[in-house]
Amino acid sequence: MTDESRLVAGRYRLTEEIGRGGMGTVWRVQDEVLGRQVALKRLHERPRLSDGELATLYERMRREARSAARIVHPNVVVIHDVVDDGGQPCIVMEYVPAVTLGDLLKKGPAVPPQEAARIGLGMVAALRAAHAAGVLHRDVKPGNVMLGADGRVVLTDFGIAMTADASPLTKTGELVGSIHYMAPERIRGRKPGPASDLWALGATLYQALEGRPPFDRPTAMEVAYAIAVDPLEPMQRAGALQPLIEALLAKDPDERPSAEETERLLRTARTGGSTGATGVTGATGATGATVPAASPTMGNGTRQRRRQGRKRRVLLSTTVAAAAAATTALGVVYVMSDRGTGTPDPDAHQKPSAPGQPYTPPPLPAGFHRVNELGASFPVPDGWKAVNRSGELVTYGDASGRVGITVKMFEPAGANPMEHFTSMEARTKSNYAVYWRVRMDQTAFRKQPAVVWEYTFKGRKRGYRAIEEGFGREGGREYDISLSAPEAQWDTYRHLFDACRDGLTTTGQ
Structure with missing residues (x-):
């Protein structure tokens, strides 16, 4: 939903995106009936959710409107309306600069x-x-x-x-x-x-x-x-x-x-x-x-x-x-x-294989094909091409040139990937005037030490968001998988990272 000036419910003209969270996007809109500015909240598209899960999300949003509408107070945002936009409920509320x-x-x-x-x-x-x-x-x-x-x-x-x-x-x-x-x-x-x-x-x-x-x-x-x-x-x-x-x-x-x-x-x-110290001996x-x-x-x-x-x-x-x-x-x-975003879900990764058994990746997602690079095999979206190759990394990008998946291989891997990621972060800070760390968490992936790093940065024309995860055992190989995309379209592309990371297998080459 990036089309400014679009009319919602025959009344609310989208003028500017003013907020984005885990569930939805908030727009500043013009109410063309009453001639005033209001805010409109719409859920992100969730193509991978079942009908039942979507129904739950929609009901949660309607409940938000009903709950907030019950509260009349200057410190609570005023709810004006709930409208339908392409089958999705949208909350129209007071615009608060x-x-x-x-x-x-x-x-x-x-x-x-x-x-x-x-x-x-x-x-x-x-x-x-x-x-x-x-x-x-x-x-x-x-x-x-x-x-x-x-x-x-x-x-x-x-x-x-x-x-x-x-x-x-x-x-x-x-x-x-x-x-x-x-x-x-x-x-x-x-x-x-x-x-x-x-x-x-x-x-x-x-x-x-x-x-x-x-x-x-x-x-x-x-x-x-x-x-x-x-x-x-x-x-x-x-x-x-x-x-x-x-x-x-x-x-x-x-x-x-x-x-x-x-x-x-x-x-x-x-x-x-x-x-x-106000003379109160206890609070009720x-x-x-x-x-x-x-x-x-x-x-x-x-x-x-x-x-x-x-x-x-x-x-x-x-x-x-x-x-x-x-x-x-x-x-x-x-x-x-x-x-x-937030603290990573500990179950977000695929369950590791039993000791001594090779890792079995999930089925190849629709719209993806496998490539073999850097001694590994991993999925990339159909139509994407390799736009950069060097001795230790390869990047596949889409036709716009704004979205890319990079896989890097380092050999031998160090004892602690956090030291490597801290060094990469320092270089990233020096390359961009505007950088913000969302998270950098030490974790484990397939029973190997791992680090997840997520951040935002400002390019020449727009803001971007990136996520990178690296894993490997000391003395072996460390693989780092990353995705970067315009921040305004992050929810559209975020799942590509999971598909590439979870589908990566080593080929021994």
């Missing part, structure tokens, strides 16, 4: 405490209104917080929201959302409640202040385990907000402050007061439990004892749950994530 908190954190330094308190006030006001309407957001994160030029804070994207009277849209053992912002009870497979959204609020404020999520780990499984079990890393830049954020990120939902108490403490912090939890309030003036020894005591309580209560959390993480499905 804004940058997301996620984008702000990617482009600049962390947010100072008083500004974080201001943003938090808008978020908690939106959550209070949503919870009062019987709606759980379930995907509160920096990418869903819009910061308007006029100072307005808007919570958006209720695409996986859940209402008290709605049936679930997920299968047993499936989680939907962004892993870094999932509360511990959700990781353990328990039913979420308002306190789960407040945990995500705490995680968002933690990242706003510290520049990283509170439980940032290399893989989704490690993130899930850390959320369920690990103590919170001490904050360095939170100032007066530290006690409140620590309370919001409590493992037990009953120990978190309520939305009302959170709002009161954020107001105190915004005016320069303390969220832990989401279900009526009392949370001891922390004083920011207490010594380091007291803080350490408090953290250790909390860690012991959490470990005692989650010894069994931790194993379940780690197992649950393997079945997580990521429907929503910042910029269409």
Whole structure:
């Protein structure tokens, strides 16, 4: 869907793409009936999904509209209409000229405490209104917080929201959302409640202040385990907000402050007061439990004892749950994530072959043919031609010259592919004035050490996105497979990388 000026539902004229995420694209459009600018959200094309899966996605989008429409509040985006476009539902909503908190954190330094308190006030006001309407957001994160030029804070994207009277849209053992912002009870497979959204609020404020999520780990499984079990890393830049954020990120939902108490403490912090030394001896939890309030003036020894005591309580209560959390993480499905990506799904790769047995690739996808290069065989799309060959790499590209798959072979492979990828990243940064790392994760592929690297960069005329994965055993061969494509068309071409990587086999040549 790149055709600007196209008319949707006989009324909404597409004028500019203003946002793109894991599920859909948001356009600024002109309402030609009322003569005003609005925003329109449309799902990405999903040609590989079954009819049932598409029906679930469409229903999730309709539910987003119904959920958000139930909430009337200045900190929640206004829903105007739901229309059909070629069989797909589209949400027409208020146009808010804004940058997301996620984008702000990617482009600049962390947010100072008083500004974080201001943003938090808008978020908690939106959550209070949503919870009062019987709606759980379930995907509160920096990418869903819009910061308007006029100072307005808007919570958006209720695409996986859940209402008290709605049936679930997920299968047993499936989680939907962004892993870094999932509360511990959700990781353990328990039913979420308002306190789960407040945990995500705490995680968002933690990242706003510290520049990283509170439980940032290399893989989704490690993130899930850390959320369920690990103590919170001490904050360095939170100032007066530290006690409140620590309370919001409590493992037990009953120990978190309520939305009302959170709002009161954020107001105190915004005016320069303390969220832990205001004479309050405890904050009322989401279900009526009392949370001891922390004083920011207490010594380091007291803080350490408090953290250790909390860690012991959490470990005692989650010894069994931790194993379940780690197992649950393997079945997580990521429907929503910042910029269409996130921590990689540990099951995204093909299962490795048994020891001593050759790897059997999946059947050749339709529209692909095999080529033999660099001692390996791998699929490339029909019609693509080799546009670059050297002693250690080959690139196949499409007719436009903008999309390409590159396979590189290095011999002998080093002990740690991460060192190789770090070096490649340094060269890439020097080649492009605008570069942004999406992720660089150490993992394993076919029982070999591997690294997945995803990033964006600015070409002469447009922005591009790329993903590369390298794997190999020390002393043998390392193969790196990469895909690059215009960022605006990333969802159209992303699956080509999986087909090439999963279909690659060594030929021994």
